[in-house]
Each structure stands twice: as C-alpha cells, then as structure tokens.
Amino acid sequence: MAKPKPWLEPHSHGLYVKPADLWIDPSRPVARAAVTHGHADHARSGHASVFATPETLAIMALRYGVDVEASHNQAFGYGDGFERGGVRFSFFPAGHVLGSAQILMEYAGERIVITGDYKRRADPTCAPFEVVPCDIFITEATFGLPVFRHPPTGDEIAKLIGAVRAEPNRCILVGAYALGKAQRVIAELRGAGWNAPIYIHGAMEKMCALYAAHGVDLGELRLVSETDKADMAGQIIVAPPSALNDRWSRRLPDPVTAMASGWMRVRQRARQRMVELPLVISDHADWDELTTTISEVNPKETWITHGSEDGLLRWCELHQRKARALHLVGRDLEEEG
C-alpha cells in the first residue's frame, strides 16, 4: 500500500492540503475550501472562503446563499487557478455536472489530481472530462465494480421517447436529481428531437433557470403546478426522485414511473422505488470509464475514494498499479448516481 503524502492528508471529512491550509470538498465548515462541484456531498455551506469554478459558485449561491461577489470567495475558469502556501491549484473539467472540476495540485515537483465526481461520456450540459497527467490520481469509484456498465445514453433516451409515444393517455414521470441529472435528461431529449414542452416539479425551476443562464438550451419548460392535469397526457414530466411516489404525483394523468440513475442497472433498486421504466443514465463513470481513465492518466499511484473502493483497488493490483483506498465519510447524501 502506498504511503500518504506529508503535504496532502486524507481525513474522514475531506482532503487537507497542509502547506496551503486548505481543504478539498470538506464535509464540515472550514476556513478555506476548494470545491469540485455543487452536489451536497462535495459542496457544503458555512466555509469562510470558497475556491471553485464560476458555475459551482453560482450553484452554491443558489443553494446556500454563498456570496459570489465577496472577495473571500474566488472563481476560476477551466485551466485557471491560484497559488497558496507554495501549492499551485488549477481547475480542469470533470464532465460530471455544470461547472464540475478536477483539481490539479502542484507542490515541490509533484502533481496530484483529485477528480471529484466524473464521467467520460458526452453530456450536452457540461464541458467534457480532460485527461490531466499527474503523479497521484485520486479517483472516485461510485460504480467501481465490473457489473456497472452503463448502456449508451441515446438508447435510454429512445426508450423514454418510445414509452411516452406508446401511452398517449398517460404521462411519463422521470425521477432525476435536481442538480445535473434533470437538466441532462432534458437536454438529451432536446438533442433527440423531443420539442414538446417538458413539465417540471417546482423544486427544479431555479436550477433549470441557472443552467439556461449558463447557455444550456433546455427548450420550453412548464411547471406542473401551473398546468391542467389533462394537458400533461402524452407528455414528459421531470421531478426529484423523492416526488415519484408521494402525493404530488396524483396531480399527473396516470403516470408511468421512470427513474434516471446508474443504480437502475440493479433491478432491486428499481423495484424498491417502484420504478416501471428504469433508465440507466449516470453522471458517474462506469467500470470501463474508470479503468480506461486510470490507464490514460497513467499515474504513479492511484488513490480511490467515494464508492466501491475495493473493486477498483483489486483491478489496480491485477494491473500492477500502485493504489490505495481512502475512506472518506459523508458521501452520497443526495445525488445517487
């Protein structure tokens, strides 16, 4: 097993960059936090100072009231960064959600990349993942088991459109996380030629508006709360997963329940949520994307966190790659694949 670096300490609540006195994605309030993206298991409220991409800061402003204008918070575009305590920090696209970044740290001739969450397939709502050469690669492993192989996104979107066309008197209710997955499903539908208005739950309105303000074309969105039940027959509704089986869905015309998540690969998960139409659409790398990425980045050491560490650790061992599992807590509170 590889040794931790003296200048970068893995703690249960985040990675601490010692010479810079700065945390990456800490799960508790700190003086200085660099944040990879806006999901709640990475971006928390209460930090005195936040360093992130402009989009991530905008998302944190929307969710937690983080003041984007305040000088103690700083925004950096992709390829850009800052220096603190002799450590150079730079942000690179992670392809996960709008504004998501990998963070490259350079110190004393050593390069460490922390991916945050990432994926490799095309996503019309965010910049594609960039391979950043480094000595130590700290990768997520949400789907770090060979059983997780996501099908082509286009096939899942075609399945969704086919289902709504097959049931013109019903509607399809798609459960999708409010940050990232919902906007991606909508943008993918637009790309596949679905031009009808898409109906959304009120909890998604502001985040969809934020995406649109950042140039992501979501087409015409309408609020379910402002629409007559009969008008939603033969239409697509997008709502947070928590709304799928609650009273809210009674205002919809005989909904077929769908859910967009990498976990839908597991039948048991779909059954638990009473999902009739599982859509395997994930914002996390699947097994092949994880292993391909490690091969392409080709680091001296791989550190694995955020999911099925042991599966990916085993793969690294089999391929003579130096690796270790970090056991950080407080992950996967909200986004779920």
Ligand SMILES: [Zn+2]
């Ligand atoms: Zn995430």
Ligand SMILES: [Zn+2]
């Ligand atoms: Zn995450």
